[in-house]
Amino acid sequence: MGLKEQLTEDMRAAMKARDEVVTGTLRMALAAVGVAEVAGKAKRELSDDEVLAVLAKEAKKRREAEVAFADAGRAEQAAKERAEEEVLARYLPKQLSDTELVELVTQTLAAGGFSGMGVMGPAMKAVQAAVAGRAEGGKVSAEVRRQLAA
Missing domain, CATH: 1.10.1510.10 (Uncharacterised protein YqeY/AIM41, N-terminal domain)
Known part of the structure; x- marks a missing residue:
């Protein structure tokens, strides 16, 4: 069904x-x-x-x-x-906690070799695919931006 x-x-x-x-x-x-x-x-x-x-x-x-x-x-x-x-x-996938989101973004950025703000677009695309709707786009974007700027 x-x-x-x-x-x-x-x-x-x-x-x-x-x-x-x-x-x-x-x-x-x-x-x-x-x-x-x-x-x-x-x-x-x-x-x-x-x-x-x-x-x-x-x-x-x-x-x-x-x-x-x-x-x-x-x-x-x-x-x-x-x-x-x-x-x-009830019908949506379980949302990621803040800690899980930080870990997922860290792993995805490391696996893709992303560093620096110049790759924000491709990095976001990769992270969004990994997140698969389990977190809001704004939270994901903020975390990716934070990690790329660090």
Whole structure:
């Protein structure tokens, strides 16, 4: 069973259980997947990796919205965004801890022979491939920049 089918099954189960947060979140996620499928020249079925990318993007939107609502003093709306992000997190790969990220970046830079800020682009490409969606791009970029500058 593919990830999209799993999302659909879980949404149906949440509907039967009358779990509004999970139902709404999965409905939104499936809508985002549907939009991604029809984007471009021809409608096509997304692979599981592409569906994961869409879910990661949606989870990031929820985290950013939570911070914005919290900063604006809207705690109830921030809690709703946090709950939605937690539902999406169930389908995403386990995120790397800061220590694991530092180790992974160090190993990848050493293996590729990257040094100096002039190779930031190729270094980021190599590290992003090694990270494979298990850390946010901003955190990865900051760590790569820190290690290349050292």
